[in-house]
Amino acid sequence: MTPGILLQYLLPHRLLSRIIFHVTRWTWTPWKNLLIRQISQRFKVDLGEAAEPDINAYAHFNAFFTRALKPGARPMSADANVLVCPADGHVSQSGAIHGGRIFQAKGRDFSAVELLGDAQAAVAYADGQFITIYLSPRDYHRVHMPMSGTLVATTHIPGRIFSVAPKAVESIPRLFARNERLVCHFEGAHGPFAVVLVGALLVSSVSTVWGNLEIPPYASRVNKRDYRGQSIRLERGAEMGRFNMGSTVILLLPAVGPRLDPRLVPEQAVRVRQDMGALGPGAED
CATH class of the missing domain: 2.70.70 (Glucose Permease (Domain IIA))
Structure with missing residues (x-):
């Protein structure tokens, strides 16, 4: 077992998740824009697909993370089967x-x-x-x-x-x-x-x-x-x-x-x- 996997057994999972839950909902503009910008650049997020491509328009990071897509961005087959x-x-x-x-x-x-x-x-x-x-x-x-x-x-x-x-x-x-x-x-x-x-x-x-x-x-x-x-x-x-x-x-x-x-x-x-x-x-x- 690698050290990284072993650490997963030791971490306080729920406490860390609760912290992230609140951190990603902070509405302070410099903070939420920094998070959005960092994640977008690091993971190459395609903002061109987003219904709202302007990061400044999101109230907090979680609003960006759960962003809607532009209409038609995910077309579906007309075949009902x-x-x-x-x-x-x-x-x-x-x-x-x-x-x-x-x-x-x-x-x-x-x-x-x-x-x-x-x-x-x-x-x-x-x-x-x-x-x-x-x-x-x-x-x-x-x-x-x-x-x-x-x-x-x-x-x-x-x-x-x-x-x-x-x-x-x-x-x-x-x-x-x-x-x-x-x-x-x-x-x-x-x-x-x-x-x-x-x-x-x-x-x-x-x-x-x-x-x-x-x-x-x-x-x-x-x-x-x-x-x-x-x-x-x-x-x-x-x-x-x-x-x-x-x-x-x-x-x-x-x-x-x-x-x-x-x-x-x-x-x-x-x-x-x-x-x-x-x-x-x-x-x-």
Whole structure:
């Protein structure tokens, strides 16, 4: 284990994340403009895509980090049977779920039961498919619907807040099943699907379009919310949530139904609403 990875076990994850949460919301103009400028230059952020390209117009750094894109910046196929990408970033892993186990990195995996915090919900994905997408600081940080669906429930699962950068993913066992996360369960035309928003070191704040700020507060126990009967339906390609700072999205698909494009490979760059697979005949009816 490298010193950098060992340090991750020792750091006060939640305390550091709370500090960053407040620091990134300071509205003092010199401070927030310095942060925005530094991140933009270091990570080569494409401000030409932003609905607001002027850094002076953002109230604080987090407003910049969760910036909207120009209309038309992420076009979507008119074919209603196309599964679309939920986030900008890079593919960490993608493929089949074997006996309820999800591949993390070479020699490492974790279970769908652990990830979802619910053995019953995990049954649908035991032999399904998954894709894990890593969002870097340069990426657009809003998460969109891969297909149309009605919100069934969410589960806020407490945990550590390890980094989700590639080196940490390769080194820390069951990382995504250990980090604090929000599991969003949907029902679509072909059955259930789950979108999991995984927190990360310093950047563990998550919001949704239906509940606003979901994390923090950080959880001390599993917190489930039932949305059945509330008719919260989101269409394919619509925004569903955002990371107030970056992290990872994991999409779980059932054994029968939508299929991921087998050409998706680790480290491949992906963008919101790009074609990512097929939903099947009549999926959007």
